Amino acid sequence: MQDFGLPPGQVYTPEIRFVDIDAAGIVNNATYFNYFEQSRIAFFEPLLGRKWDWNSAGMVVARHEIDYRAPILFLDEIRIITWIEHIGAKSMIAGYEVYKYDREKWLLAANAKTVLVSYNHNEGRPAPWSQDLVKAAKDFGFGRPDI
């Protein structure tokens, strides 16, 4: 199984729990958003460090959109690629592609986008992004990686 040759935080391997499978025998449609939450954490941790103060310089989910293309089964091998599509003064757009390993290649199983809004949880209100975060994002670069 060849991998994507991307920085570690950009490729997230979800653990598919038995309980993630619903009565239809596939990963439930809601559970993808738990996977994306983990993939964002995996993406931002190398950028911002494990000690980033998410309470004062946090983010909240304002919008999701997702297209499901192929079901995910319990024993599937999955990867999620995450990137920043665009960053504005107080919001950003994250992009994701979910791949499953199928007949010796990676098949696109879903793609999605999330609008994230900068939020100061201590003060309970939106706030501009910290300059450290903007710089880290610019240094990393924007857009879907070539894979």
Place this chain on the structure above:
Amino acid sequence: MQDFGLPPGQVYTPEIRFVDIDAAGIVNNATYFNYFEQSRIAFFEPLLGRKWDWNSAGMVVARHEIDYRAPILFLDEIRIITWIEHIGAKSMIAGYEVYKYDREKWLLAANAKTVLVSYNHNEGRPAPWSQDLVKAAKDFGFGRPDI
């Protein structure tokens, strides 16, 4: 608390479980899709009857989009309004609005859409909607209700 004056299946009251609340103190963004799944079940049950054969005449989620407008807390009183926006030969669009009771009125907390594709689970492939389902949907009517 005045209600919406809609047919019972069109107004769904989710039980907000303690475990639905995440570390940020609000209903987790993924959990809304569990609520929508239940609201679709509540919507279709009076239309199709409790004995509908979902294995031969089922549906799968092909796309979601959602805008989060206000957080939902553990003790919030919530209602979800569900409707069919449009029905095609093999797919339909469901619409939802999530309301929370706030200062003596219902506040729009989120709105969302789902593309559902007709699916025969027994045969493992898409299929045209059954005529019974199309008729039931037409008899109910399309679009966001006046509330």
Place this chain on the structure above:
Amino acid sequence: MQDFGLPPGQVYTPEIRFVDIDAAGIVNNATYFNYFEQSRIAFFEPLLGRKWDWNSAGMVVARHEIDYRAPILFLDEIRIITWIEHIGAKSMIAGYEVYKYDREKWLLAANAKTVLVSYNHNEGRPAPWSQDLVKAAKDFGFGRPDI
């Protein structure tokens, strides 16, 4: 369907969500503990009032034990009976029975016990039960109700 003739907070009707059903087609064994959490909330709310300060006079789960007797399916009608078995200075034992409606009678589907420890979350340490809570529990009475 005849009910149990018990005070409202002592009989909890869980909403069985589609997503509660796992790949084996039954409510997952872990999900029972979410139901018990809700049944405890339903039990204590009429005793203590909705404005009880759970941060200063709270409780934490120290132990569970459960016996599963019959599987719960998506369309099953379920009731959970909750009681206090015993209260000590800093802990109490809660008991539960889970019933499903089966061939025109209530069948015992599971029974369980939880040890709860009094906890002051503001101070981050165990604490004796508040006298209001002990009095409310004594006024309600202890032990499995006759059903």
Place this chain on the structure above:
Amino acid sequence: MQDFGLPPGQVYTPEIRFVDIDAAGIVNNATYFNYFEQSRIAFFEPLLGRKWDWNSAGMVVARHEIDYRAPILFLDEIRIITWIEHIGAKSMIAGYEVYKYDREKWLLAANAKTVLVSYNHNEGRPAPWSQDLVKAAKDFGFGRPDI
């Protein structure tokens, strides 16, 4: 961080998802049973192989008991040790210890037991354990490992 020196399937490292954390800021008490489900899968896979037919030679959970000793937080490093305590003709007892890394050593955060009953899902009834499973269990050995 020194590890336990045990066979790989006997030490399971759960991914602690953000959504596993509840409003109290800790892994919810129910979620431990999802972790144990994964730890059993991790334990049995090397014993029985990935192609074991769980439908004809499966198992169901008949009983759990758990003692919670220390809360688990989002950034905690966790290990679960799993073993077979005892195997009978149609049931077995699994044991678990949950460790968290705390001040440079592994702290016991919870311990638990599960009674598992041999079950033929194809026929919908209990069944004696397959001799292959009993032999694999005996070859592995019983009881809590020395750690």
